[in-house]
Amino acid sequence: MSTTRIIDAVATYKTAKREELVKAVEDAKDAYDAAWDAYMTSKIALKAYDKENTTEKLYYELLYAVNRIHPNETRHAVALRYIREAETTNNSVGCKEPKKENT
Numbered sequence: 001m002s003t004t005r006i007i008d009a010v011a012t013y014k015t016a017k018r019e020e021l022v023k024a025v026e027d028a029k030d031a032y033d034a035a036w037d038a039y040m041t042s043k044i045a046l047k048a049y050d051k052e053n054t055t056e057k058l059y060y061e062l063l064y065a066v067n068r069i070h071p072n073e074t075r076h077a078v079a080l081r082y083i084r085e086a087e088t089t090n091n092s093v094g095c096k097e098p099k100k101e102n103t
Contacts, residue, residue, distance in 0.1 A: 012021070063075045070078055 012024075016024075062079055066075045066078045066082070068078075069075065073081070
């Protein structure tokens, strides 16, 4: 807090009635709460936006890596099939098995 604000607060304290000071504190608290809510809402919205756009970009990158479109299959279906086929074959040298979760 700056020296000027402290001096102003002391001057206000000396001339104001208690009810006025209580009202000023309540108003400042309400303004602070509203500003904090706006800050947190914006921060959460920005994180969600960034995450969604990153996920969407990665998804489309994966889809458009499929060069050959097969009859009666969408790019998504082809990409999923390719991944599943690659994961089920045991010819991946140097790859580790995924960790199994404890149940």
